[in-house]
Amino acid sequence: MRHIPTKAKCANPALRHRTLARAAHELGYSEKLDNIFDMLSSRCYLINDYSIFYGADSYGENVVFTGPLIPQTTESSISDPCVLKALSLSNHRKKVFCSLGSVGSKELLQEIVAMLNSPQGLDLGGVIRVPKETCDLAEAKRMLHNRHIYMTDSFLPARHLCRQVDAVVCHGGQGTLQTAIQGGAPVIGVAMQPEQEINLQHLADFGAAIKISRRHWNAVNIGKAVDRVLSEPGFRIQSRKLELIAENTDTEKIIGTRFWKVAGDPKRV
Structure with missing residues (x-):
């Protein structure tokens, strides 16, 4: 922080909190408010x-x-019969769980669906969660032609689900990736923002994920990444190592x- 010129700090309204300071003053608070740089200094x-x-x-x-700060007692087991059927051990297909969260877009989802509609994808089973913010469920289902994939917009116990699939296709949000880690599942991920780039790079460097840039997020590249993750044992081995680390971390x-x-x-x- 000391390398940032004082003039630059003072010139940025987002860092000076003038509105907050005025509101605090009007409410009778007389002490000097810390700015964002003071807040970042801690012991x-x-x-x-x-x-x-x-x-x-x-x-x-x-x-x-x-x-991770993830509640450990609030997540129930999988109860949706359609999800259980899609993940059934009697179904010998390799299985994926796809979730782009509310930060995803219809265009990114369409590329996942296109991969699952391809000859390669038709050999896969699994579950796609389609948040209402991303795409209408009925519209998403009309795009999908793979009867072995179940789509839902309902809440899913993701940690339990990750333990029952062979790969997770998702965005790079920290909570999402930490859930995949706790489920021992390798990841094929796309970053929606810089912080997610870092999160995904951590997993990729560890050998538990493949990161695809948003610009290169298309059905062909997703398919290649899924094929690598499913065919190269190293991804699963590294994911299991992370799962063990998670199990032994008492947050x-x-x-x-x-x-x-x-x-x-x-x-x-």
């Missing part, structure tokens, strides 16, 4: 990701990688231990 940083992606040894002791304990360490030592607050 304790909790990073809700896995340390293996960051080379944690190179960070100071005030940086703690906690693992609540890590955060609680650090909280009490900070709270019990006034010099560190």
Whole structure:
């Protein structure tokens, strides 16, 4: 932060919070408000990701990688009979779970569907979740000609689902990828924003994912990536390693231990 010129900091309204400062003043708050740069300065940083992606040894002791902050008790098992049928062990096809989330677009979804309609895709089974924000479910179903793929816009217990498929096709959101990690599933992903590029690159560097740029997100490239993930055992092996790391990461304990360490030592607050 010290390398950013003071003039540049002061010139950007988004960083000065003038509106918030005025509102606080009108409500009787008389203390000086911290700006965004003051807020970024702390003696304790909790990073809700896995340390293996960051080379944690190179960070100071005030940086703690906690693992994901995902509720562990609220997700039910799979109950939708159509989902269970699509994932049934009696169906010997390789299976994929596709989800672009609300940040996806109809165009990106169409490329996934086109891949699943291709000769290669017709050999696959699985589930596609189609958020209402992305595409109308009825319209999406009209695009799909693969009877082994089930489409739904309902909530799905993604972690359970990831454990029962051979690959996940998704966006690069942190929560989505962390869910795939906990399910031990390799990923074929597309980034919707810079943060997602980083998330996907972490998995790709670890050997548990293939990242496709948004510009190159098309049925042919998706098909090639799916074929690689399904045919090369290394992706599944690396995904299982990440799953084991996830199982042995006690996020609540890590955060609680650090909280009490900070709270019990006034010099560190």
